[in-house]
Amino acid sequence: MASCNPIELNKTSIQNGFLKRNMTQHEKREDAAMKKARTLGLIIMCLILSLGGCGKESDPSGKTVENGGAVNQTSSAETPAAETETSSATEPVPVPEDDPALPGGVLVMIDNHSKARPQSGLDKADVVFEIMAEGGITRYMALFYTQSAEKIGPVRSARYYFVQLAKGMDLPYAHVGGSTDGLSTISKLGVKDLNEMSNAGYCFWRDKSRKAPHNTYTSTEKLMAGIEKKGFGDKAPVLPPYGTEFIGEALAVGEVELDYYSSGSYSYRVTWRWEEGLGGNGGQYRRYINDKAQSTLEEVPLVADTIYILAASTTSRNTKPLTSAVDIIGEGDALCIVDNQILRGKWVKETAEKPLQILDSTGQPMKRKLGKTWVQIIDSLDDVDLGQ
Structure with missing residues (x-):
């Protein structure tokens, strides 16, 4: 078995190590040269791109505008998710609004x-x-x-x-x-x-x-x-807001009767009777005077979707001709008859110049149903028969 010369082994090791060191430094020089080449290439590419992009400017909206003014829209795939418009299926349904035929009331x-x-x-x-x-x-x-x-x-x-x-x-x-x-x-x-x-x-x-x-x-x-x-100008009337749900006492007999006047053989009595399906809005109240259905000259029945009943002191005055005194400035009890329900509240009119307000039990405007509204102002709610 040949013996190993420690001196020769050390020389070989040193030579191998020297070769390894020489190769590493060579690789480093090559690597540095490659990096310089890549950097130079990137600079050249940027110059080319910048020259090719001349004649374009950025619009504040993020769109690219050509010299001619045409707009290049960013594709939907490139639109950031945060900027994508979305619609909510839970948005509230808007309250129905009047569609006026007249410029003002x-x-x-x-x-x-x-x-x-x-x-x-x-x-x-x-x-x-x-x-x-x-x-x-x-x-x-x-x-x-x-x-x-x-x-x-x-x-x-x-x-x-x-x-x-x-x-x-x-x-x-x-x-x-x-x-x-x-x-x-x-x-x-x-x-x-x-x-x-x-x-x-x-x-x-x-x-x-x-x-x-x-x-x-x-x-x-x-x-x-x-x-x-x-030159009075056109003004839209300010009316109680519309509602779609009404929760109150049931109008048990489906009608309300107002006894405005009774003396001897003469009386004047108004009745509103609920008719399911009338008017295509779930039902309406048909109007009667002394039990006779009231219609127009053109034979159109008079109906209501909402009936407000306000109690305001009413007295006869011995004037010529006879007139009445009605205290409409102040406040009093109020009813709202709608969808065969009875809602209770009050009315308020602070001065002649201030509007009449009809309020619910919480002090908010008493809502009405979309459609025809009648306001019955009578001396007392004792003169109103709700069939209860």
């Missing part, structure tokens, strides 16, 4: 004497107020906004409490004359006045087929022309 006094029936235009009104006028006869004040009406009437005279309501709504008020305090209240409050007898005869006409004083008529077209001529 207008109020019209309408006769309810037995010789004035059947009337025209009440079916087109958004809201109808009914209040005692004289000698057991009520009168209407109708608000027109979402529907036009070719014939409205018979139009009758002003009463001060209707004028106070009109002022609170800040809407033009159409009528034929008025009681002494009715006319003075118009002047005092600066109501937007359309009076057939003094300043707006061109807004009305007389129907020869009817006897005076139940023969004066108007239309929304004539009223809008009068409003424009007088």
Whole structure:
């Protein structure tokens, strides 16, 4: 067996180590050269790209705009996830809004004497107020906004409490004359006045087929022309908000009766009867006077989706002609009849200039159903039969 010379082994080891060291340094030089080449290549590429990108500028929206102005949209695949628009399936359904046929609202006094029936235009009104006028006869004040009406009437005279309501709504008020305090209240409050007898005869006409004083008529077209001529401006009425769910006491018998007046053989009684499916909105209330269904001259039944009943002290006054005093400034009890439910609350009208508010038991506006609304103002809720 050959012996191993330690000296030769050490020489070989040193030589091998020297070779390894020489190879490592060579590799390092090659590596450095390659890095320099790569760096130089990157610089050249950047120069080429920058030269190729001349003539483009960045739009604030992140789009690239060519010199000619055309926009290159970033592809959807390149859009960051955080910038992608999303829609929520849980967004609340908007409350239905009126779709007005008129540029602004207008109020019209309408006769309810037995010789004035059947009337025209009440079916087109958004809201109808009914209040005692004289000698057991009520009168209407109708608000027109979402529907036009070719014939409205018979139009009758002003009463001060209707004028106070009109002022609170800040809407033009159409009528034929008025009681002494009715006319003075118009002047005092600066109501937007359309009076057939003094300043707006061109807004009305007389129907020869009817006897005076139940023969004066108007239309929304004539009223809008009068409003424009007088420069009253167009204003949308501010009304109670719409609701879609109503929770209250059940209207057990499906009807409500209001006994406005009773003396001897004469009485005036209004009944609203719920009819399921009427009107295509789940049901409506049909209106009756002394148990006779009330319709317009055009044979359109009078109906309501919401009925507010407000208690306001009402007394007869021994004036010529007879008139009533109704305390509509202040507050009182209120009912809302809707979807065969009874909701209880109160009404508030602080001054003649302030609007009438109808509030629920929590002090919030008492909502109404989309559709026709009637406001029955009566002396006391004791005169209202809810069938309970």
